[in-house]
Amino acid sequence: MMGEPLGRQDRLFYEFDLEDMVPADHLLRRIDAALDLTWLRGEMKSHYSHLGCPSVCPELMMRMLLVGYCYSIRSERRLCQEVQMNLAYRWFCGLGLEDKVPHHSTISVNRHGRFRESDILRKVFEEVVCGCMTAGLVGGEGFAVDASVIEANASRFQRVEGSEVDWTDAQRASRPVREYLVALDSENPPTNPKQKPKAMSPSDPSAAWTTRGRHKVMFGYSLNYLIDMENAVIVDVEATPTRISKEVDATETMIERSEECFALKPKRLAGDVAYGTGEMLGWLVEHDIDPHIPVWDQSKVAPDGKFTRADFIYDKERDLYICPGSKMLKTSGTAHDGTTLKYLAKRSDCAACPLRPRCTTGLERRIQRDINQQARDYTQSLMETEAYGVSCGERKKIEALFGEAKQILSMVRLRLRGLTGARDEFLLTATVQNLKRLANHTTRPPPQPLMA
Numbered sequence: 001m002m003g004e005p006l007g008r009q010d011r012l013f014y015e016f017d018l019e020d021m022v023p024a025d026h027l028l029r030r031i032d033a034a035l036d037l038t039w040l041r042g043e044m045k046s047h048y049s050h051l052g053c054p055s056v057c058p059e060l061m062m063r064m065l066l067v068g069y070c071y072s073i074r075s076e077r078r079l080c081q082e083v084q085m086n087l088a089y090r091w092f093c094g095l096g097l098e099d100k101v102p103h104h105s106t107i108s109v110n111r112h113g114r115f116r117e118s119d120i121l122r123k124v125f126e127e128v129v130c131g132c133m134t135a136g137l138v139g140g141e142g143f144a145v146d147a148s149v150i151e152a153n154a155s156r157f158q159r160v161e162g163s164e165v166d167w168t169d170a171q172r173a174s175r176p177v178r179e180y181l182v183a184l185d186s187e188n189p190p191t192n193p194k195q196k197p198k199a200m201s202p203s204d205p206s207a208a209w210t211t212r213g214r215h216k217v218m219f220g221y222s223l224n225y226l227i228d229m230e231n232a233v234i235v236d237v238e239a240t241p242t243r244i245s246k247e248v249d250a251t252e253t254m255i256e257r258s259e260e261c262f263a264l265k266p267k268r269l270a271g272d273v274a275y276g277t278g279e280m281l282g283w284l285v286e287h288d289i290d291p292h293i294p295v296w297d298q299s300k301v302a303p304d305g306k307f308t309r310a311d312f313i314y315d316k317e318r319d320l321y322i323c324p325g326s327k328m329l330k331t332s333g334t335a336h337d338g339t340t341l342k343y344l345a346k347r348s349d350c351a352a353c354p355l356r357p358r359c360t361t362g363l364e365r366r367i368q369r370d371i372n373q374q375a376r377d378y379t380q381s382l383m384e385t386e387a388y389g390v391s392c393g394e395r396k397k398i399e400a401l402f403g404e405a406k407q408i409l410s411m412v413r414l415r416l417r418g419l420t421g422a423r424d425e426f427l428l429t430a431t432v433q434n435l436k437r438l439a440n441h442t443t444r445p446p447p448q449p450l451m452a
Contacts, residue, residue, distance in 0.1 A: 016097070018090065028070075035128070043118065056106050056110070058110070061111075064107065075415070080103065121431075125237070138262075143228060150222070151218050151412065152201070152414055154204040165205065176203065194245075210243075221422040224251070226251070228266075232401060238253060265287075270394065271292075276291075291382065295376055324359075325353045327345055340369070342367070347364045351363075
């Protein structure tokens with residue numbers, strides 16, 4: 001017999017408990033067990049006035065933002081609609097059935113105002129990292145660094161060729177343009193001082209014109225992660241325009257910040273070949289961090305069977321090279337381009353040398369040496385160790401994090417503009433990723449005893 005139709009709502013009163021509507025294994029319930037934001041109200045107190053009407057609780061707005069980035073809802077308007085209808089979202093945010101959801105404009109104003117002024121998103125991220133450390137998820141021995149390109153909220157078809165833009169009053173009034181013009185005069189401008197950008201976006205000038213993204217050409221920002229390789233916990237995150245030089249500079253910033261905030265200093269750092277610059281390797285060795293980074297040995301490459309730099313003996317005490325004919329090559333000590341020293345032999349020595357046909361076709365033999373060559377040599381020696389091979393395998397965990405951010409959390413294209421907007425979105429994304437790992441660890445069921 002056919003049953004009665006469903007959906008009749010003829011009852012006037014219902015016995016209802018929101019707590020019972022959220023399953024015990026729900027992701028938000030497990031995240032809530034690992035998340036503590038009770039300190040947030042005190043942290044934000046100085047950014048609120050003592051007069052006027054009561055404002056929306058900052059913890060409520062922060063929890064709503066975490067829900068949004070956990071479930072790929074980055075529009076404030078849609079986020080408020082989803083929290084209005086979804087019982088699990090309401091429970092996680094501490095809202096009852098009859099409690100009013102904040103207006104989307106309230107969240108937008110606060111995340112661009114109080115939240116940025118107080119840098120609260122960074123502090124929430126750091127608190128979650130501390131929770132991971134307390135849970136034993138951070139080993140602190142080996143870190144890995146890498147960057148992934150995220151498309152900026154700027155049309156690649158609406159661009160200005162070159163680096164000069166005649167800004168209109170309306171454009172100067174926009175937040176991304178104001179931030180960009182101020183950053184140009186700072187110590188760390190978004191542009192590369194050695195190379196002017198080929199194109200700029202009038203709506204988001206801090207974004208870099210790049211060919212490394214999902215499109216052939218586009219404007220993008222780099223999502224820079226510094227992770228602990230033991231459990232793939234994100235120790236630090238930084239947003240930069242998509243330029244290799246900016247990504248390398250961000251590595252130093254993240255390592256210094258992790259040491260300052262968490263007293264974490266890795267013994268080794270894994271990265272790809274892009275981080276194998278002499279300056280980066282020199283900085284790591286100077287800070288007693290082993291660079292597990294591939295470095296190409298150019299000293300053994302030479303055409304036509306001629307002598308390579310490896311055939312010359314470097315005398316560290318006298319800072320000179322000795323050639324196969326026992327002659328000296330000296331340097332003036334001036335670093336060309338700030339990174340390279342040139343060592344020259346005497347023309348008279350080369351003119352009378354019987355090995356000259358195998359050495360040089362010029363008037364004298366010249367050798368170039370990176371000012372950080374000692375760090376490069378040390379890094380190359382590490383490439384033969386077992387620890388380097390282990391780091392190469394564990395470094396792939398950072399690629400999995402980028403895949404999670406793009407495929408699961410939909411961090412493919414930014415919604416906010418400007419470098420600060422990219423920083424806010426990257427911080428929330430990294431916070432959610434760490435919260436998932438912390439929740440899986442802290443709510444893991446105890447092992448079952450083996451049956452006899």
